[in-house]
Amino acid sequence: MNGFIRRILMSAIVCCSSGPVFGADDVSREEIQALQKRLTDLERQASKAPAFRGNELNPRLTAFGDFVGRIDNRPVLNDDGTRELSDRFNLREVELDLRADVDPYAKGVFIVAIGQEDLPTQPTTIAVEEGYITFTRLPRGMTAKAGKFKTSFGILNRLHLHDLPQPTLPLPIQQFLGEEGMTEMGVSFDYVTPLGSLGRALTLTAEAFNGENTTQFGGDNSRDPAFLGRGKYFMELDDESFLELGTSYMVGKRVTNNVHHTNEILGGDFLYKWRPPQPKGLWSMVVQGEYFYMNREDPTAQLDRRTAWGAYGLAQVQPYQRWFVGGRYDMAQVLDNRDRVERKVGGFISYYTTEFLRLRLGYEYQNVSGPEIGGLPGADLSTVYAQITFVFGSHPAEPYWFSK
């Protein structure tokens, strides 16, 4: 249809312009310009057409796959000792991410993990990793979500396994927030504001949730809500680098013999990133660390700690556009054994074919339960990881946040 109209207009212009027209001629300049304008408008309309592809009302669906093979120097069992983790391939994570506008006021997000909890013979499980609604019509700078989400304590707890810069979560996060980090049900508010000159910003977060985390709070039957506050200060250091400083605080209750005891966790974190617009020897560099400190009013068992701390440090460089190399050191006091401390040191090398496919090799050495000071070291664990992470679906080519 457009093509037809355009052809008619074209031929009108062609026959007008084929004679000695533009001057004091039979067709006035105004008429020709009017035709030109219509032609341009039609061309613009024609170019808009391919923008509509249908299915707009379906949620955007993205699938993530995280496949890991590992080799260990000794047998490793999962948490409850029902399954051997060592020396095998494991499709660690299959995750479906669905998101869409709910209405003009809100967006919905569901992140569903499909997995086989224990043995391959057991039925497949489907778990809601995160599921929340975000409200979009709040005062400027404010966002709010309600549902199930990864709590905003520190930096890496918010990330899903496949987004991590290394194959595993740092030990202090596993020790202080839970084996797979901390996910809770509740509400979360974020507020971002520029600070003075361009290049500085403050982000404030407040959260209230059930306190179902068994590592720090009451577990499934918790009737005591937990609360979290986080502040993050961001500053551009120059045209090539920035620094983020964050602090988090979380408080909830644990129940011992029907007495509700206060449990507090305090955290500090920093992230330094350097990425020049044009590579200078390296393409980019990241240095990052998080610190955790716990204070318990009353330990559950005699062996448990009243206070404990842990930290990790991470450095990563990008020698070529698609290559990332880095290392991490973890240290965490074991919460339920006051004589034990865990340490881990590891390195990794990642190669991205595109933003959608990453191949990674990692090595980690863990001193699983060495004594804190002196004494004999505990059993060592050495693990080599080979990891393939891939994304497909309607997810835009959004770079993995860490690496780009």
Next chain:
Amino acid sequence: MGQWTIAALSRLFISILTAWMALSSPAALAEVRVAATLPVLGDIVRQVGGQHVVVQTLAKGTEDPHYVIPRPSLIATVSRADLFVEMGLQLELWTERVLESAGNSAVNPGAAGHVYASAGVPVLEVPEKLTRAEGDIHPSGNPHVWLSPLNGPILAANIAAGLKRVDPERAADYDRNLEAFSGKVYDRMFGKALVEKFGGEFLAGEVRRGTFHSFLASKKAGDLLGGWMKESAALRGLRVVSYHKAWSYLSQTFGLDVRNTIEEKPGIQPSAAHRDRLLAQMKSEGVRVIILAPFEVNTISGRVASMSGARTVVVPANVNGAAGAADFFSLFDEILAGI
């Protein structure tokens, strides 16, 4: 004293209130705060908005516009903006994260304060079939539309429309500035004399249809030609290789012949096989020039340059991408002079 004092106080209170309301009312000559993704868009906003706007640009001119880190500083800037201007066509993949975290519903896509500057540009290289196997970053067609001066008036028209939506009281100013900007683009493009005779938009259409030079010949108007179109005569048919498929609109306009790219597909790094094919092609077709944006100067392009013996030309791909490229017009002065 009671009655009298209360009356006086309430009168004072009301006058203070009215004065405060007059001062804080948004209609009272407040500047429009604009966040623009790219420096080239920021510059056009400045030219169309004049003294009515305060512009903050998110990406740097020397930065690859596909891969900007959605930093909190950008998010904070967008959270306070009245108008958000992005190119669209999935060029700035990072804006989704920025907009989501900024919590500013006035500038979300679909709201009055959001502008896709590329809307209405005749898009090149729209894929017939959408698959990631064809590379990962141009799924909506080639988004590097600002690299032809001819698209400047379209970008400016979309920006002007956005400014008028959020600041209707000064619509006349924006219209006037838009007209001045578009007129200047066409004058710089074709020379004043030619534009006066045939009209800028019409000439732009001839260029897009690839009939400009035959039209000029048929009208025997060649000696009226001026501007970039005249200065760039040497570029017509010049065979070059670029790093990324970024120069399609420039070559459509000026007749530059981009034979191939160092990237295998948009966003996909070259395999050894692709590099060998490229080197063979450059040799057989006599390609002597490689065009790079500042952020594309790296070991990969360096190796192709040294292995092919071709001359490397680094030109700005955005406003502020080089010292001389301070605005939309000097950007093309720099690009054309560079090549």
